[in-house]
Amino acid sequence: MPSLNRTDIFPEMELPDSQRLMDDARRLAQEVSVGSCSFLAHYDVASESEYKRQCMAQNRIMLHAQVGYRSLDKSRRAYFEIYANLERAGYRVDRYGICLDWSMGYPAASRKDMPRGTGLILDSAKDFARLTQEAPVAPHFGDFVIGTPASVENTCAALMAGSTSIGNLGQYFTFRMPYWKDDIGVTAETVKAIALCAAQPVEILIHSNLDDGFASLFTDMACSIGAILLERTIVDELIGGRVSHCYGHTFSEAHTRLAFQRAMAKVTATPGSMVYGNTTIYGEGQVENYANLASYLLVDVLAQRLMPTGHGLNPVPVSEAMRIPEIDEIVEAHLFANRLIQRATSYESLLDLEKVDEIAEKLVEGGRKFYKNVLEGLAAAGIDTNSAFELLLAIRRIGARRLEELFGPGEQVQNQARGRAPLIQATTMASLAAQADQILNHFQAAEIDVLQKAGFRACVACTDVHEYGKMLVEIVLRRLGIGIVDAGVSVDPDVVANQAYVHRVDFIAISTYSGVALDYLQVLCDELTERGYPAPVFIGGKLNQVPDESLSSMPVDVSTKLQELGAYVCHRVETMIEVLILMADRKVD
Numbered sequence: 001m002p003s004l005n006r007t008d009i010f011p012e013m014e015l016p017d018s019q020r021l022m023d024d025a026r027r028l029a030q031e032v033s034v035g036s037c038s039f040l041a042h043y044d045v046a047s048e049s050e051y052k053r054q055c056m057a058q059n060r061i062m063l064h065a066q067v068g069y070r071s072l073d074k075s076r077r078a079y080f081e082i083y084a085n086l087e088r089a090g091y092r093v094d095r096y097g098i099c100l101d102w103s104m105g106y107p108a109a110s111r112k113d114m115p116r117g118t119g120l121i122l123d124s125a126k127d128f129a130r131l132t133q134e135a136p137v138a139p140h141f142g143d144f145v146i147g148t149p150a151s152v153e154n155t156c157a158a159l160m161a162g163s164t165s166i167g168n169l170g171q172y173f174t175f176r177m178p179y180w181k182d183d184i185g186v187t188a189e190t191v192k193a194i195a196l197c198a199a200q201p202v203e204i205l206i207h208s209n210l211d212d213g214f215a216s217l218f219t220d221m222a223c224s225i226g227a228i229l230l231e232r233t234i235v236d237e238l239i240g241g242r243v244s245h246c247y248g249h250t251f252s253e254a255h256t257r258l259a260f261q262r263a264m265a266k267v268t269a270t271p272g273s274m275v276y277g278n279t280t281i282y283g284e285g286q287v288e289n290y291a292n293l294a295s296y297l298l299v300d301v302l303a304q305r306l307m308p309t310g311h312g313l314n315p316v317p318v319s320e321a322m323r324i325p326e327i328d329e330i331v332e333a334h335l336f337a338n339r340l341i342q343r344a345t346s347y348e349s350l351l352d353l354e355k356v357d358e359i360a361e362k363l364v365e366g367g368r369k370f371y372k373n374v375l376e377g378l379a380a381a382g383i384d385t386n387s388a389f390e391l392l393l394a395i396r397r398i399g400a401r402r403l404e405e406l407f408g409p410g411e412q413v414q415n416q417a418r419g420r421a422p423l424i425q426a427t428t429m430a431s432l433a434a435q436a437d438q439i440l441n442h443f444q445a446a447e448i449d450v451l452q453k454a455g456f457r458a459c460v461a462c463t464d465v466h467e468y469g470k471m472l473v474e475i476v477l478r479r480l481g482i483g484i485v486d487a488g489v490s491v492d493p494d495v496v497a498n499q500a501y502v503h504r505v506d507f508i509a510i511s512t513y514s515g516v517a518l519d520y521l522q523v524l525c526d527e528l529t530e531r532g533y534p535a536p537v538f539i540g541g542k543l544n545q546v547p548d549e550s551l552s553s554m555p556v557d558v559s560t561k562l563q564e565l566g567a568y569v570c571h572r573v574e575t576m577i578e579v580l581i582l583m584a585d586r587k588v589d
């Protein structure tokens with residue numbers, strides 16, 4: 001296994017000094033402090049973590065809702081109405097995860113012309129505060145604050161709006177803002193923003209959603225416990241802050257979901273931000289999704305009863321896979337959750353925890369090994385592991401795959417993803433392989449044979465952090481003997497066009513989820529035309545966008561417009577294979 005080398009990771013002669021960045025932030029903290037908001041005043045607490053600790057002591061389960069529509073008015077209405085409807089029913093929503101738009105990650109001065117997703121856009125610090133006055137619910141500014149080029153300005157606005165839980169450190173490691181190439185600047189802003197929070201007189205939780213970071217990409221779940229330890233070293237030990245973790249999207253199996261929560265509790269005493277709903281198991285059937293909701297939420301409820309960790313539980317509305325859930329759908333999911341909590345009284349005693357604790361033990365042991373291996377490996381490569389800046393940037397640049405290959409706790413074996421046997425296998429990766437089997441089973445041996453003989457080469461990319469669609473397409477294409485030029489993740493359309501052109505590929509496969517499908521395809525087509533290389537484009541994922549002139553501010557399907565631009569719209573991978581078989585037939589003829 002080749003080892004790491006500082007000059008490969010940091011070819012730059014000079015990097016910003018961590019200490020200086022933290023000093024700047026401490027000076028800024030003299031001017032920026034936590035403002036008032038309805039939540040802090042109503043519960044008479046200095047911070048959400050104080051409230052969380054009270055809930056833990058009382059064994060009271062906290063609930064989290066995710067809100068954030070493109071328009072501020074609708075988001076304010078959601079902030080108030082969800083709380084009011086639940087209060088009327090005798091229930092409480094404790095915290096809102098405010099879903100900012102990804103364009104909020106750009107500094108305000110350069111935001112105007114940048115691509116937009118489907119989330120909330122706040123034009124000024126005053127707008128942040130207008131939101132948090134609407135109801136006594138803790139404002140958690142979870143995404144596109146810390147970890148982006150706009151880390152410091154967004155953190156200032158969030159603090160002044162009374163937010164004491166701010167993220168998302170997980171995002172820092174994996175998210176790349178389109179057309180933003182300066183990862184050194186992003187890292188410097190990230191260190192400053194964390195240090196600004198650390199310098200506040202009240203405790204600010206630095207939220208990190210593990211699934212937004214590397215957890216959704218590791219094949220071994222133990223590495224995610226290792227990631228918690230690494231982030232704790234960076235935030236708590238090196239910057240003096242307090243990191244707080246979220247998990248859940250991709251934890252689809254009951255034993256490992258419960259075991260992960262118990263393993264986390266063994267490695268950190270800081271209250272968790274939230275347990276995210278298991279969004280990856282949701283499908284199009286809303287009734288079936290109630291079963292999906294119950295299946296993970298019950299585990300989370302019992303986990304909190306057995307060992308309170310302060311996480312807010314997130315009942316994901318059953319429409320999640322189809323669209324951004326409406327206000328009444330969020331309320332319904334919370335009514336369901338509250339009733340489930342009432343019904344699940346004393347279910348804990350039905351559980352046999354021995355197997356779960358065995359898994360938790362392995363997770364902790366493997367996580368500690370991964371943590372130690374990473375720090376030793378980085379130090380051996382010449383990275384200053386006492387510098388928050390260097391640790392952050394090195395880990396981001398190396399990425400999940402390579403870190404797991406080099407430092408994973410599992411035994412080295414050939415023919416296994418990442419070259420290692422996972423101690424506890426992450427469920428999503430296994431399910432992608434099973435999905436690929438199902439897709440290929442649709443086709444006859446003769447059809448597959450035609451494709452295997454066609455000698456096709458494809459350029460594959462995804463437009464944003466959602467990588468599973470791309471991974472699935474790659475598994476299928478590889479098994480069809482199609483060569484792959486990997487243009488990357490969160491990759492700009494000019495880069496895709498260039499890769500396609502340079503490698504003379506036969507077609508391009510794009511997976512997209514963040515509500516940018518139409519604008520992205522338009523630029524890609526222009527770039528291909530400019531190079532005189534009009535390769536066929538297949539596009540799949542969530543094919544929607546918020547129209548510029550939209551009154552509702554909700555995204556609409558753009559499939560027809562994508563077809564008009566000449567792309568093959570694929571709601572299933574099978575659609576692409578059917579077209580490829582025709583292309584292969586023509587090639588053979």
Ligand code: B12
Pocket residue numbers: 099100102117118119143175211212213216217249279280282283319320321322323324325464465466467468469470472473509510511512513514515538539540541542544555570571572573574576
């Ligand atoms: C998993 C997930 C995540 C994971 C991604 C992990 C990873 N590393 O990939 C994480 C947690 C990181 C994440 C983050 C976010 N997510 Co998300 N996520 C999802 C989720 C649950 C599943 C999407 C997925 O990967 N499916 C797996 C694939 C394999 O299956 P599939 O989607 O059914 O795809 C089929 C076809 O479409 C086809 N296909 C897909 N691509 C392609 C490409 C080609 C060429 C072909 C032929 C076929 C094809 O193959 C599949 C099988 O047939 C969806 C909701 C949902 N259930 O769809 C939301 C969803 C996509 N996310 C959403 C959002 C808003 C976000 C965030 C912005 C939230 C936030 N504020 O942080 C961030 C992204 C920020 C960014 N910069 O991009 C929204 C998008 C809204 C929209 N466009 O309307 C969704 C729809 C949820 C929702 N309802 O609000 N997310």
